[in-house]
Amino acid sequence: MKKQIYSVLVFALILGACTNSNTAVKPETNKQNDYLTMSTLWYQRASECRALYYQAFNFAKHSLVVNLAESKNDKPQAVVVDIDETVLDNSPFEAYSVRTGKSYSEELWHEWTDKAGAQATPGSLEFLKFAESKGVETFYISNRSVSETAVTLQNLKALGFPFADEAHMLLKTDTSIKTVRRNKVSETHEILILAGDNIGDFDELFEDRNQNFGFETVDAHRADFGKRFIILPNPMYGSWERVAFKGQRGLNPEQKNELRKEALLGYKELGN
Ligand SMILES: [Mg+2]
CATH class of the missing domain: 3.40.50.1000 (HAD superfamily/HAD-like)
Structure with a gap:
C-alpha cells in the first residue's frame, strides 16, 4: 500500500512539473x-x-x-x-x-x-x-x-x-x-x-x-x-523596415522574418 501511495505521489509530482513547464512555454x-x-x-x-x-x-x-x-x-x-x-x-x-x-x-x-x-x-x-x-x-x-x-x-x-x-x-x-x-x-x-x-x-x-x-x-x-x-x-x-519587404503588403510574420534575413549583408553579399 505504501508503495502504491509513493508511486501516486511521484506521478503527481512529475505531472505537476510537466504542467508547470507547460505553463511556462509561451503560446506559439x-x-x-x-x-x-x-x-x-x-x-x-x-x-x-x-x-x-x-x-x-x-x-x-x-x-x-x-x-x-x-x-x-x-x-x-x-x-x-x-x-x-x-x-x-x-x-x-x-x-x-x-x-x-x-x-x-x-x-x-x-x-x-x-x-x-x-x-x-x-x-x-x-x-x-x-x-x-x-x-x-x-x-x-x-x-x-x-x-x-x-x-x-x-x-x-x-x-x-x-x-x-x-x-x-x-x-x-x-x-x-x-x-x-x-x-x-x-x-x-x-x-x-x-x-x-x-x-x-x-x-x-x-x-x-x-x-x-x-x-x-x-x-x-x-x-x-x-x-x-x-x-x-x-x-x-519605422518606415526603414519596409525596404526589406520590397513594397509587398499583407505578408505574414514568417514571410516578414524571411525577408528581414534576406536583406542582411553577409560575407557573400560584400564579395568576400
Ligand atoms: Mg516617431
Missing part, C-alpha cells in the same frame, strides 16, 4: 513578435540608447543657438518635433507586443495611448524648455491620429512639455507624409530645427528609399544632420 503565436525582443531590450535597457538621446538633444541645443544667431528671418522661430520615440517613449507598448504576441493594430495602440502614461525620452523636455527660454516655439507634428489629440495633450502636459496645446499640435488626418503640416508651420514661423526618429520627419525627399535604401539622399544632405535635422534612435519599428 508569441513567436511572431520575437524579432522585436532585442531592439526593445536595447531601447529600454542599454545606457547607450539613453546616451544617444542626450547626445542628440545636447547637439540640438547647440545648433539652436547657432541657427538663431544665423537667422535673418523676421518670422517667429520654431522647432518641429515628432512625438513617438522622439519626445515620448512608447517602448512599453512594444514590450507588451513581444510578451503577448499581439501584433500592432489601431485598437491595441489606442489602448496604450489612452492611458496617456508614456514617459519623456531622455533630454527631450530639457531641450524644448531651453528652446522656449530662447523665445522659440515648439510644434508637434506626429502621425498619431487626430482622434488621439486629447490623450496626447494630456500626456505631454503631465510631463511639462511646453506649447502642449491644439494650436501647436498637427496630427495625422489623411496622409502620414508630413510635408503639408510642415509647410503650414513654415507659413507663420521659421523652422530652425526638426527632430524625429524617422528620416521622413525632416523632408519628404527622404521618403523614397527604393534606390539603395535611400542612402544617397542621406549622403547628399549629410551637413544637415546635427545642424537642422536631429535624428533619434529607434530600432523597434
